[in-house]
Amino acid sequence: MRKISQVYDIESPRQIKDLTIDELTQLCSDIRAFLIDSISKTGGHLSSNLGIVEVTVAMHYVFDSPKDKMIFDVGHQCYTHKILTGRSTQFATLRKKGGLSGYQKRSESKYDCWEAGHSSTSLSAALGYAIARDLKQEDYNVIALIGDGSLTGGMALEALNDIGSKQKKMVIIFNDNNMSISKNYSGVEKRITDIRASHLYIDLKHDVKNNLKSNKLGSNVLNTLSHFRDRIKDEVIDAPLFKEFNLDYMGPVDGHDIQSLIKVFEAAKEHDGPIVVHVLTQKGKGYKYAEQDKVGKWHGVSPFDVATGKSLSLLPPNEISWSQVISNTVMDLAEKDKTIVAITPAWRREVSY
Numbered sequence: 001m002r003k004i005s006q007v008y009d010i011e012s013p014r015q016i017k018d019l020t021i022d023e024l025t026q027l028c029s030d031i032r033a034f035l036i037d038s039i040s041k042t043g044g045h046l047s048s049n050l051g052i053v054e055v056t057v058a059m060h061y062v063f064d065s066p067k068d069k070m071i072f073d074v075g076h077q078c079y080t081h082k083i084l085t086g087r088s089t090q091f092a093t094l095r096k097k098g099g100l101s102g103y104q105k106r107s108e109s110k111y112d113c114w115e116a117g118h119s120s121t122s123l124s125a126a127l128g129y130a131i132a133r134d135l136k137q138e139d140y141n142v143i144a145l146i147g148d149g150s151l152t153g154g155m156a157l158e159a160l161n162d163i164g165s166k167q168k169k170m171v172i173i174f175n176d177n178n179m180s181i182s183k184n185y186s187g188v189e190k191r192i193t194d195i196r197a198s199h200l201y202i203d204l205k206h207d208v209k210n211n212l213k214s215n216k217l218g219s220n221v222l223n224t225l226s227h228f229r230d231r232i233k234d235e236v237i238d239a240p241l242f243k244e245f246n247l248d249y250m251g252p253v254d255g256h257d258i259q260s261l262i263k264v265f266e267a268a269k270e271h272d273g274p275i276v277v278h279v280l281t282q283k284g285k286g287y288k289y290a291e292q293d294k295v296g297k298w299h300g301v302s303p304f305d306v307a308t309g310k311s312l313s314l315l316p317p318n319e320i321s322w323s324q325v326i327s328n329t330v331m332d333l334a335e336k337d338k339t340i341v342a343i344t345p346a347w348r349r350e351v352s353y
């Protein structure tokens with residue numbers, strides 16, 4: 001197979017299946033450089049996508065989209081997914097009328113099985129797919145990638161409860177960057193922090209492919225897989241938050257170590273029932289200004305100068321954005337009326353007036 005030298009060469013995720021770990025690592029670097037350069041011209045969700053590159057590449061290496069269903073939550077984490085599914089040449093039109101959507105969009109690609117512009121919808125959608133799959137006696141994997149901020153949403157918690165009850169085979173990849181848009185505050189976040197602090201990192205020494213390749217007789221595939229399942233039970237640990245929902249758990253895993261991610265995803269793929277794979281990622285990875293951001297400035301950006309990080313806002317001089325108009329108006333009204341309380345969706349920052 002020809003090596004991928006340009007991100008623009010990628011037309012299908014099948015192209016990465018035979019790449020070596022070194023080649024996959026280089027591909028991740030190339031994708032990051034592409035995202036920084038492209039988003040600097042168009043604007044878009046930068047930090048969240050820089051943080052999820054290796055995880056997305058490993059997902060497409062192990063699983064087989066579009067047969068296997070991949071659901072991203074929040075959907076703005078799907079830029080690498082779009083690159084790997086042949087849409088890199090459309091990034092110049094990102095979030096423009098008639099251009100590339102900033103989220104998964106079913107009408108845009110056969111690789112997008114779900115679409116949502118807000119958080120906490122992936123788990124219920126994934127369970128729906130798993131139930132439909134089993135009712136129709138079909139055979140495919142369901143993978144939901146959900147961020148730490150999305151996991152605190154009521155819809156996600158309700159779905160976890162249902163998933164633990166139904167026990168359908170599915171993989172939940174918990175993308176934990178300890179940030180969301182800005183710093184998290186919640187009881188769930190405290191439990192997640194306890195899991196992070198445990199440092200129970202998974203280190204699987206052999207993945208399914210290596211086990212099969214080492215089978216000289218080539219006739220004991222099922223036995224090999226069965227033995228592999230039994231062996232990884234020792235790697236599945238009790239994480240209090242997920243145990244309470246009756247879910248198996250693997251992690252935390254370094255979300256930027258492509259080799260470890262592939263091994264763990266291979267193990268999760270062979271697991272019976274629902275399993276949570278906890279990956280630790282760095283939001284904004286690969287771009288220093290985004291890496292250093294602690295307030296969410298680089299979460300969603302307007303065009304910017306890559307070298308300096310300076311915004312190249314397209315707003316005319318002396319004009320402000322729609323969001324700024326709303327914020328300023330509410331603040332002005334609140335100064336006059338102390339009984340006003342503002343409630344906004346997905347707000348993670350403690351604010352006092």
